[in-house]
Amino acid sequence: MERPLWVRWLRVWAVGGAIIGSGLLLFKYTTPTDEELINALSPELREQYEKQKVLRREEQRQLMDLVKKTSQSNDPIWKTGPFNAPWEGKQNTEEVFNKIQRNEAETRQREDLQRVMAELDMLRQKSELRTQEIVNEKKKHWWKIW
Template sequence: MERPLWVRWAKVWAVGGGIIGSGLLLFKYTTPTDEELINALSPELREQYEKQKVLRREEQRQLMDLVKQTSQSNDPIWKTGPFNAPWEGKQNTEAVFNSIQQNEAETRQKEDLQRVMADLDTLRQKSELRTQVIVNEKKKNWWKVW
C-alpha cells in the first residue's frame, strides 16, 4: 500500500536536514581556529606571519581609505579613485607592491641595525674586560712573587 504524500515529504525533509546538520557539525568541529593554525606553523613561518601582519593591516587601511574616497564621489567607480581599469595595465598594483616592499625593507633594515648595535655592545664590553685584564697584569710588579 502506498503511503500518504506528506509522509514521503517528511522523510525527504528529515533526511535532507540530517545531511545538512551533520555537514554543519563536521565543519564546526573539524575546522581549526585561526589561533590553532598559527600555533601549528613552524617557528620561522610564525615569525614571518607576525612580521607581515602589520603590512597587511596597513594595506587594508589604505584600501578602506580608497573605498571611503570613492564612495563620496558621484562618478562611477571606474572613474573615481586611483584605481586603474584592468585593461590599462598594472601601474597601481606595482606602486602598492613597491610600497609594501619598501616597508618590508625598512623593517628588515631596522632589525639588522638593532642586531648589529647589540653585537657591537657585546664586543665593546668584551673589549673593555680584556683591556682591564691586560692593565691589571701590567700593574703587577715583577719582583713580587705573590
C-alpha cells in the first residue's frame, strides 16, 4: 500500500533539514576564527600581515570616502568617482596604484628610519660606556696599587 503524500513530503523536509543542519554545524565548528588563522601563520607571514594591516585600513578608508562622494552625486557611479569606466579611455587607476605604492614605500621608509635611529642610539650608548671606561682607566694613578 502506498503512503500518503504528506508523509513523503514530511520525509523530504526532514532529510533536507538534516542535510542542511549538519552542513551548518560542520561549517560552524570546523572553520577557524581570524585569530586562529593568524596564529597558524609562520612568523614572517604574521609580521607581514601586521605591517600591511595599516595599509589595508587606509585603502578601506579611501574606498569609504569614495563611496560617500559618489553617493552624494546624482551622476552615474562611473562618472562620479576618480575611477573612469574602462570603455571611456581615460583611466587613472595607475595613479591610484602609484599612490598606494607611494604610501607603502613611505611606511617602509619610516620603519627603516626608526630602526636605524634605534641602532644609532644603541651604538651611542655603547660608545659612551666605552669612553667612560677609558676615562676611568686614565684617572688611575700609576703609583697606586689598587
